[in-house]
Amino acid sequence: MTDGGALPDPWPAPRVHDPVDVTVSLPGSKSLANRALVLAAVSDGPSVVRRALRSRDTLLMAAALGSLGSDVDTADADWPVTPGAFDRDADIDCGLAGTVMRFVPPVAGLSTGAVAFDGDPHMRQRPIGEVLTALSALGVRVDDDGRGALPFTVRGTGSVPGGTVTIDASASSQFVSALLLAGARFEQGVDVRHDGKPVPSLPHIEMTVAVLRERGVDVDDSEPNRWTVAPGPVKAVDVTIEPDLSNAAPFLALAAVSGGRVTVRDWPASTTQPGDELRSILSLMGCTVETVTGGPDAGLRVTGPERLQGVDLDLHDVGELTPAVAALCALAEGPSHLRGIAHIRGHETDRITALATELSALGAGVVEHPDGLSITPAPLHGGVFHTYADHRMAHAGVIIGAGVDGVLVEDVATTSKTFPDFAGFWSSLV
Structure with missing residues (x-):
């Protein structure tokens, strides 16, 4: 399946050089x-x-x-x-x-x-x-x-x-x-x-x-x-149907990576979606998170920091956010520990091993544990980021690509699982 038409594979992830300032509307959950x-x-x-x-x-x-x-x-x-x-x-x-x-x-x-x-x-x-x-x-x-x-x-x-x-x-x-x-x-x-x-x-x-x-x-x-x-x-x-808040992860991460500002429209005031936890995770990493009320841009706004901080998180209840969070941790200035996520080994792929493999291949210091990852930031370089037919892995790849030159995301079209034409939409923002 292709994502918005024929795409090169591996796909050159767009690099962001300046702070972004965008407002996005996401597909439903x-x-x-x-x-x-x-x-x-x-x-x-x-x-x-x-x-x-x-x-x-x-x-x-x-x-x-x-x-x-x-x-x-x-x-x-x-x-x-x-x-x-x-x-x-x-x-x-x-x-x-x-x-x-x-x-x-x-x-x-x-x-x-x-x-x-x-x-x-x-x-x-x-x-x-x-x-x-x-x-x-x-x-x-x-x-x-x-x-x-x-x-x-x-x-x-x-x-x-x-x-x-x-x-x-x-x-x-x-x-x-x-x-x-x-x-x-x-x-x-x-x-x-x-x-x-x-x-x-x-x-x-x-x-x-x-x-x-x-x-x-x-x-x-x-x-x-x-x-x-x-x-x-x-x-x-x-x-x-509410907007898919887990699909918000790469877009809000774009604010964190670039030091810019991203607003996601129609963020629900109350929700059972695990993606709502992005508000607290990004705050812990140094972002400014605020609710915008009234007007066409009503929703959740995240503004990235000058320096992204490492975190120690138990993601047991929100394991689907791990790939995006791990990508941000690899771009942060301090070490991070992601715990409680042994179950994501049974998701679309073994996400713990996949993340350890792909982030390490681009230069990050990663230690794989039975139930999580320890990530020590190091200078990253370009290369192919494999996705294992997993849309969340593709999200991690494009986040790394936004902050690192020369990242190529293999099978980015797998994002069509939950976000048609993700690659085209992402490129229009970056």
């Missing part, structure tokens, strides 16, 4: 959009997902739900969704979308057809076994080869008994969200209990709970490591 699409497909009537992100991940989700029997109209900016009978065999392409691979199988359990799942080669390495084991325990037949990975087939009977299930969600919060999103449609609902190391990215589970409650679903999350969804209807609700 992938995490919110795909949750909204799943709930719309299992709701009690038609609804509209407004300002839906049009990206590979969301289009794969729309196609998956359409294959099951729902009608998802992606022709315009607002996507009408009409639930349908899940009464057919289907082949689901997960691509590189973890939300499709994990959120759709519980919905497929409600089908009367055989629903086969597969995806890109990289996707076959990402964990899904806990979800499949949980579905089997809840009364869904799953055929796989025992690896707990793609490919596999869900053979539904039109209903799911549901009930109580214990899983280890320490590899991904999506394991919990997947079961909660479809749980109201199970005959007994679902009672999900986590047993294992702390669940990463808890804000994403809080996001799932919030969107369920918006649709009238009874969710009890009062007990740590336990989430109960009562059986009942999912109310059809029209929603407007």
